[in-house]
Amino acid sequence: MTHAVTRSSRTSRIAAVVGVVLLLGLSAAPWWAGRADMRLMGEIFLYLSLATLWNLLAGYAGLVSVGQQAYVGLGGYALFGLTILVGVPAIWAIPLAGIIGALVAVPVAVLIFRLRGAYFAIGTWVIAEVFRLTAAQVSALGGGSGTSLPADVVRAMAEGRDAREALAYWLALGVAVLVIGLAFAILRSRLGLALTALRDNELAARSLGIDIWRTKFIVYIATAGLTAMIGALIFIQKLRISPDAGFSVNDWTAFVIFIVVIGGIGTLEGPILGTLVFFALRETLADLGTIYLIALGVVAIVVMLRAPSGLWGLIRARAGAELFPISHRVRGETQQGDR
Amino acid sequence: MSEPILAISALDAYYADFQALYDLSMHVMPGEVVAIIGANGAGKTTLMRSVSGLIRNAPEAIRYRGEAIGALRADQVAARGIALVPEGRLLFPSLSVEENLLIGGQMHRPGPWSLERIYALFPVLQERRLVPSTALSGGQQQMVAIGRALMANPDLLLLDEISLGLAPVIIKTIYDALPGIVEEGMAAVIVEQDIAKALSVSSRVYCLQEGRTALEGRSDVVTREAIAAAYFGM
């Protein structure tokens, strides 16, 4: 009997086809969706991207950060700073914000990688607080009360409100595709192999000659840059930024963590499922205000204790499905189809 | 005939994901010293961990004074009067010698053993009572580990590989102390690699092989041939 090692399965091939069709449909949303729906979908894409990045950090690289709001806020402030103070067009400010985020992350990583485990987590939070308090000192961007994106910067983005909304939507969709595609590519690369080894057993990974510090460093810098880019997009939609909004631990980290935990940490599908669940809950229960947030916390705790691999973990345990072909499957030639 | 203090019947035990003991049965009478011998991987340490509650099993598989204790936690087992001297000693590194002994006695079970008596048994420990347990030699650490178990005033003492890695002269000191320990009616189970030593201190012996009992007999009558056969499965 001969064996073949494959990554794709029938499920993942179907998922790929459905994904392409879905993507085409979503790209055309400006022609079929209303303004409010488009805004909501744009927000979903941005949260999906944040969740995928946090999952890459915590679920794969073992870098449990509770301070990713540092880069969301930094990206937002970079956008406002570049457009208002330097006069860079908003479209160009978005990738620049990403580059700034990655560059700032380099010294930050060198510093906080000295903290281990849970102390690393709180260390990331301190960094975010430092960014927030520093932003509040920048009087050119409104200090503690923040500032709005000037009308001429907004107008220069595109002709008319509809075109601007469509542009913001496409950018959000684009960044989500970019982030998920990148995460997928990373996990299938050598780096991804190192990450998976790291996640499963750090000691064994070290003995296999994987440079753990370097692997974690690359992941941290990459996610920081992308998170900053997402931050720029978030505040292009909001048109207004303040230190408290930009560096909010609840909005940009707590919700993101809940999404990943509920969906399933350590899988690519988990954050997607988690985002859909999160927004479904939010759209139906958000009127309840704080009660809704309490319920979200309770759900996250229950999932963590009872089903630590999340909803996607439950589904996979039942069906063995994998939408993203990442793990290798050994298949005998005599066997037919997939298990 | 009195009832056995420890009765194990049809015990299947697992170490991590591997089954280490299969349908094992054995018993220990009050005041009796029983030796367990067997090659590495025969399941001796799994047996010790099972009896002491570090590995939890079916409740009925292990009975102590008639009570089913197979599924109890280690602290519940300890409270009933079973103390383990674990393989590798496993002292508490951030506690001093005396604190290691005191923590052994923290359940305050009544009985003959106290700090004074441990120090009388192993005088060197009294001299070094305030140093961290990590500062002791291997033999002295083993004395602390035994003293720590005795401080619980157990009725059943489990000794797992107490001579492992020690110099012969130290092993002799420790084994010379054994009769004094068990003379007051304490039962003991001794896991030992040195077969001659095991036979000399025990009244009965069990030989384990691949998780099963390969031989059971009185220590003064079993022959070397029978042990060799049981040991290596010949």
Next chain:
Amino acid sequence: MDWINAIVQGTLLGGLYALFAAGLSLIFGVMRLVNIAHGDLIVLAAYLGLSVSTVLGIHPLVALALVVPIMAALGYGLQRGILNRTLGDDLLPPLLVTFGLSVILQNGLLEIYSADPQKLQAGAIETASLQLGSLALGYLPLLMFACSVAIIAGLQWMFYRTALGRAFRATSDRQDVAQLMGLNRAHVFGLAMALALAVTAVAGVFLGIRTSFDPSIGGGRLIFGFEAVIIGGLGNIWGTLAGGVVLGISQSIGAEINPGWQVLAGHVVFLAIIALRPRGLFPRMD
């Protein structure tokens, strides 16, 4: 003179930060748990102090007689009911569960007490002060500092001189062997959390007397406590007090330079410590 004043006031403030840190440090030492909800528990204690003192019409410091046992009981229940299930080799469960707890506490307090800032009224003692030359030392900050030092000393004594402290250290060393000694790990951890939250109760009430508070400030208090622990050096109780004082002085000197820099200056000193002495100022010898 302003500078000397800043250093003295910062030192007194540091006592409070050391109290924030003590509970955090204790539970990390015993069970390697970092409790993200620690700051929110401090705020919860402040609100409990508020409710007890207003409902019974008693002084907030007297209210401690109720707040401390309530928080201790809560800690024991929390540990046995939820947190013990998260402990293990994996770092994520305790972190994420306490993060969830933090959100629940914050929003629960918001629901009950609203977002309006509150303050505990300690009466005439709040304004009374000891005049030393041109230096005015408030009786209240002095009293709180003395209490903090006494509590830290008590924790040190408990940890190294009592049977309970021995049980904590033994369980911290080797959980399974401690179990063999008849120590029920779940119970020992419950006691450690109860003690940590008893200290937290005092910290919360002191915080509420010193400054106004609202449900959102927990994260900041967690960070101050955490910074004090790291600056002082892990596993060193007196070091934690020193860490709190260093943090307090940094903040008050920062505020002296520019009022907007108070908290920022503390963070900067903390980051400098990680850069230059990653094991803290007074690391444990072993």
